[in-house]
Amino acid sequence: MNGLCINNAFSPTMIVFSSEEKLFFSVAENPPSKQPNNILYVVENMMELFSFSPKDIDFISVVKGPGSFTGTRIGVVEGKMLAFLLNIPLVALNSLELIASCFEKEVVPVIPVGRNAYFVSRFNFGKRIEQDLCINLEELLQIEATIITPVSSLKNVLKEKRVIVHIPTFNEFAKKSFEKFTEGSIVDDPLSLTPTYLRSVNLIFKGKK
Amino acid sequence: MIILGIETSCDDTAVAVLNEKGKILSNVLSSQDEFHRDFGGIVPEIASRKHAELIGYVIKEALNLSSKTLKNIDIVSVTYGPGLVGSLLVGVEAAKAISFSLNVPLIGVNHLEGHIYSLFLESSPLCQINNPFPLLILIVSGGHTELVLMKKHLSYQLIGKTRDDAVGEALDKFARALGYSYPGGPAIEKLGRKGDPHFYHFPRLNFKGSPYEFSYSGLKTAGIYYLNQHKNEIENHINDIAASFEEASTDILVQRTLRAAKDFNVKAIGVVGGVSANKRLREKFAKKSSMDVYFPGPNLSTDNAAMIAMAGAMRYKAGQTSDLCLDAVSRLKLA
Ligand SMILES: [Zn+2]
Numbered sequence: 001m002n003g004l005c006i007n008n009a010f011s012p013t014m015i016v017f018s019s020e021e022k023l024f025f026s027v028a029e030n031p032p033s034k035q036p037n038n039i040l041y042v043v044e045n046m047m048e049l050f051s052f053s054p055k056d057i058d059f060i061s062v063v064k065g066p067g068s069f070t071g072t073r074i075g076v077v078e079g080k081m082l083a084f085l086l087n088i089p090l091v092a093l094n095s096l097e098l099i100a101s102c103f104e105k106e107v108v109p110v111i112p113v114g115r116n117a118y119f120v121s122r123f124n125f126g127k128r129i130e131q132d133l134c135i136n137l138e139e140l141l142q143i144e145a146t147i148i149t150p151v152s153s154l155k156n157v158l159k160e161k162r163v164i165v166h167i168p169t170f171n172e173f174a175k176k177s178f179e180k181f182t183e184g185s186i187v188d189d190p191l192s193l194t195p196t197y198l199r200s201v202n203l204i205f206k207g208k209k
Numbered sequence: 210m211i212i213l214g215i216e217t218s219c220d221d222t223a224v225a226v227l228n229e230k231g232k233i234l235s236n237v238l239s240s241q242d243e244f245h246r247d248f249g250g251i252v253p254e255i256a257s258r259k260h261a262e263l264i265g266y267v268i269k270e271a272l273n274l275s276s277k278t279l280k281n282i283d284i285v286s287v288t289y290g291p292g293l294v295g296s297l298l299v300g301v302e303a304a305k306a307i308s309f310s311l312n313v314p315l316i317g318v319n320h321l322e323g324h325i326y327s328l329f330l331e332s333s334p335l336c337q338i339n340n341p342f343p344l345l346i347l348i349v350s351g352g353h354t355e356l357v358l359m360k361k362h363l364s365y366q367l368i369g370k371t372r373d374d375a376v377g378e379a380l381d382k383f384a385r386a387l388g389y390s391y392p393g394g395p396a397i398e399k400l401g402r403k404g405d406p407h408f409y410h411f412p413r414l415n416f417k418g419s420p421y422e423f424s425y426s427g428l429k430t431a432g433i434y435y436l437n438q439h440k441n442e443i444e445n446h447i448n449d450i451a452a453s454f455e456e457a458s459t460d461i462l463v464q465r466t467l468r469a470a471k472d473f474n475v476k477a478i479g480v481v482g483g484v485s486a487n488k489r490l491r492e493k494f495a496k497k498s499s500m501d502v503y504f505p506g507p508n509l510s511t512d513n514a515a516m517i518a519m520a521g522a523m524r525y526k527a528g529q530t531s532d533l534c535l536d537a538v539s540r541l542k543l544a
Pocket residue numbers: 320324350482483511512
């Protein structure tokens with residue numbers, strides 16, 4: 001069983017192609033400003049380099065957010081289209097769950113999103129104990145528990161707090177993907193998958209007006 | 210050869226299936242109008258969210274209606290600009306996934322080139338003509354007002370465009386001032402049909418030394434100014450006012466186009482884009498032009514994916530394909 005795992009919801013963009021035993025190839029990209037939408041170009045070239053073809057992919061795992069709107073959307077569209085086109089199962093990972101799954105204790109994963117907005121949740125030994133929320137800095141500062149974030153600059157913002165900067169490793173990403181796949185957490189109809197946005201367009205629109 | 214076309218440059222999710230002769234096997238369009246109406250225009254974030262939600266289903270539907278399957282697709286063609294970048298990206302990524310998974314060539318198409326090739330679909334009379342070049346194209350929509358000269362296929366020379374607003378934009382804004390919701394062009398046309406186009410003379414600006422340039426900002430302002438000054442007349446003369454505004458908008462288009470057609474000694478004229486569906490515009494060209502003027506077939510004036518598939522097929526025949534690096538370019542130029 002080989003899984004192609006794609007994260008484009010938060011930086012860095014990660015592409016992992018792996019079986020349960022062996023990681024065949026992995027790529028991380030952290031483009032400075034440009035939209036990171038060359039994922040399929042990278043996948044095609046890496047597969048060719050390692051003598052794989054799309055037929056060798058047994059399932060797709062994609063991070064469905066919350067995270068960057070555009071980035072997540074690109075990842076989700078690619079993930080669901082690949083699963084549909086290749087007629088293989090689709091696994092959708094929550095970004096906060098993925099980050100928390102790397103820690104065996106109670107943690108609050110945080111992804112900062114633009115001006116004074118933070119996606120947060122709470123997990124204990126990888127098990128969800130709170131719903132995902134979008135909160136402001138004031139609310140974030142009131143949180144007790146270890147904060148885990150892939151964004152190092154958050155450390156400066158939360159000086160007093162216990163913050164661990166951690167980007168899931170390729171192995172952790174693959175492991176979580178296989179775990180979901182094996183337990184049968186598969187999207188019923190791949191085409192139905194939409195990103196987890198957390199913020200409604202009405203709110204964003206009013207904020208800009 | 211079966212071509213799958215994808216168009217998501219604005220607010221419609223569109224997918225079409227075409228055969229090598231340019232025959233439309235299916236042409237599916239999922240409109241988002243209802244989601245944007247409350248905002249009085251297109252909200253880019255809503256548009257891209259809807260595209261991401263719908264794209265797979267629209268592709269599936271287009272295949273079903275064409276009685277083709279994924280295995281039958283030989284080429285995938287997609288709009289990569291100009292347009293809303295967040296919207297374009299959804300179509301581009303879906304097309305790249307098709308190209309990668311099915312191992313078929315990917316072709317990135319300019320949206321305006323797509324509109325031009327709506328004239329070359331199998332159903333259109335223009336493709337019955339052996340060599341229609343040089344051909345003058347007027348592109349008219351909510352985002353564009355341009356005159357393009359084609360000396361051969363896939364070759365474009367921009368000879369004039371709007372200095373400010375597009376004609377469709379002016380029609381939309383005027384309709385809104387009259388109390389009609391987005392999209393306003395069809396509302397103006399409907400009202401105007403029952404009105405007197407000579408009720409009021411709105412200005413038709415000309416530019417000295419730039420005979421092929423357009424400006425619609427002035428007309429729009431004059432229109433809104435008129436409405437503010439004549440509030441009492443609106444109720445009784447709404448049809449006449451709409452007809453007069455439509456008359457001015459279309460007069461400018463016809464005058465510039467016929468001038469350019471004469472100066473560049475073209476063989477024929479093609480009028481494409483959303484506003485090319487306007488009946489008054491079509492009548493006026495028929496009446497005033499001494500040469501043949503071609504328009505897209507029914508429902509092919511507004512954004513659709515059949516035209517993108519057609520342009521993609523032409524590019525493929527010319528040996529021009531894209532790779533999986535294809536990126537959305539919001540301000541992509543035709544020429
Ligand atoms: Zn258009």
